[in-house]
Amino acid sequence: MTVAGTFAFVVWVARSLWRIAPTSGPWHIALTTVAICSVLAALTLFIPLGNALRIRTKISRAQAAGDITGVRKYASRFRTAAWLAVVSSFATICITLFVLFLMANNHAVQQTFFNPAMxxxxxxxxxxxxxxxxxxxxxxxxxxxxxxxxxxxxxxxxxxxxxxxxxxxxxxxxxxxxxxxxxxxxxxxxxxxxxxxxxxxxxxxxxxxxxxxxxxxxxxxxxxxxxxxxxxxxxxxxxxxxxxxxxxxxxxxxxxxxxxxxxxxxxxxxxxxxxxxxxxxxxxxxxxxxxxxxxxxxxxxxxxxxxxxxxxxxxxxxxxxxxxxxxxxxxxxxxxxxx
The missing domain is CATH 1.10.3720.10 (MetI-like)
Incomplete structure (x- = not known):
């Protein structure tokens, strides 16, 4: 749920960037690039999530086979993968919030602090x-x-x-x-x-x-x-x-x-x-x-x-x-x- 919510939030911000980007010029290229990179970065969150799901399947198999050592080993790996997905989601949200801050007031913040011409x-x-x-x-x-x-x-x-x-x-x-x-x-x-x-x-x-x-x-x-x-x-x-x-x-x-x-x-x-x-x-x-x-x-x-x-x-x-x-x-x- 955390990864899915983060991905949805990033996609929404990327869509907003796409909508406010100028039709041409350097900021059209910059904002479009940021939007695409944001979505690609959000997609990488599914990698640790997929690993966690695969490890969970191995845990179920080890439990069915009565392999207590295997259960403990895979459970430790599952916790690591799950926490990696959660922490990566949190980091992605922080970066996305910063991008959202730059977009505030019709990207006036960006124009004030990051004006390319200036x-x-x-x-x-x-x-x-x-x-x-x-x-x-x-x-x-x-x-x-x-x-x-x-x-x-x-x-x-x-x-x-x-x-x-x-x-x-x-x-x-x-x-x-x-x-x-x-x-x-x-x-x-x-x-x-x-x-x-x-x-x-x-x-x-x-x-x-x-x-x-x-x-x-x-x-x-x-x-x-x-x-x-x-x-x-x-x-x-x-x-x-x-x-x-x-x-x-x-x-x-x-x-x-x-x-x-x-x-x-x-x-x-x-x-x-x-x-x-x-x-x-x-x-x-x-x-x-x-x-x-x-x-x-x-x-x-x-x-x-x-x-x-x-x-x-x-x-x-x-x-x-x-x-x-x-x-x-x-x-x-x-x-x-x-x-």
Whole structure:
């Protein structure tokens, strides 16, 4: 019943798409293609349903033959196939509801966010401006890697001698983790020029953006480094110190190399967040992709150019996310002794 209801719903949406599609042009091709693909995708729901029905027949035969082991085996497979059909139906309904949302108000939603003419007019300039976001992210990440490690080492400074600078590092980390990034960007971008600080006040919007993001994300990355350093068993520190290594030498040659390898996935997650937060630099006048898209949106009263920005961030971010997942899976396999 679930599969049949889903199929009927998809066919109804596809029929509606067919009816509202223009008689010619790119959207005629696009909407017609979506309608056909929707029906074909809905037809695939009958594959797990058919498997479930075949397995159910095998269960009946095993029961008739008194094969208890076979009944249990086929019953497990039947539950898997049935749940696969239900979950696939749910996923298909979600996608169909999104398509239905785009069709709302005589597909005004689609025209507002996915207007082909507007996308074609704006994508080149927006993509060029997106290079500013990438440059800000790359330079900030380099600074954050170094500054975050220094903050983590200073916060973990041992003994009474290290206590004062440890408190300073802790205060820095707590403050910049508490203040939203957009406020730091605003204060740095407008406050430093107003204060007329030598050298700093002469920087441009891009340099202010790099400075602000580096100050903010170094606090987050410092905590990631600290977690990695503290995950290294103290026996290794004790062994290094017994061999005559100083605290700094122990950190450099024994602890930090192991800690960095362990925290690569969370570091990449923080850098993905930093990359997305480069869109916030528009508040200080940096002509990044979002600012460029806003110019088109203001001139043409259409948000398709902003959709281009979203697509660019998706293209850059998703491969990194999958790479982080790969690293996490690899580490878990090593912990289980699988490789």
């Amino acid at each position: 996308i074609g007019r704006s994508w080149l300039n927006v993509t060029k401006a997106f290079g500013e976001n990438v440059m800000i992210a790359l330079l900030s990440e380099i600074i954050v890697l170094v500054l975050g490690l220094l903050l983590a080492l200073v916060r973990l400074a041992p003994g009474k001698v290290g206590r004062p600078i440890s408190l300073v590092a802790t205060a820095y980390i707590d403050i910049f983790r508490a203040v939203p990034a957009i406020i730091v960007i605003y204060l740095v971008g407008f406050g430093l020029p107003l204060a007329h600080i030598p050298l700093l006040s002469a920087l441009g919007p891009m340099e202010f953006a790099i400075l602000a993001l580096s100050l903010t994300y170094s606090a987050y990355v410092a905590e990631v480094y600290r977690a990695g350093i503290q995950s290294v068993h103290y026996s290794q520190v004790a062994a290094a110190r017994s061999l005559g290594f100083s605290h700094l030498a122990t950190m450099r040659y024994v602890v930090v190399p192991q800690a960095v390898r362990r925290v690569i996935p969370p570091l990449l997650n923080d850098f993905i967040g930093l990359q997305k937060d480069t869109a916030l630099v528009m508040v200080i006048g940096t002509v990044d992709a979002f600012n460029q898209a806003k110019i088109y949106a203001s001139n043409y009263f259409n948000l398709s150019s902003v959709t281009v920005v979203a697509i660019l961030f998706i293209i850059v971010t998703i491969p990194q996310t999958r790479f982080v997942d790969h690293l996490i899976d690899r580490d878990q396999r090593k912990l289980r002794g699988g490789s």
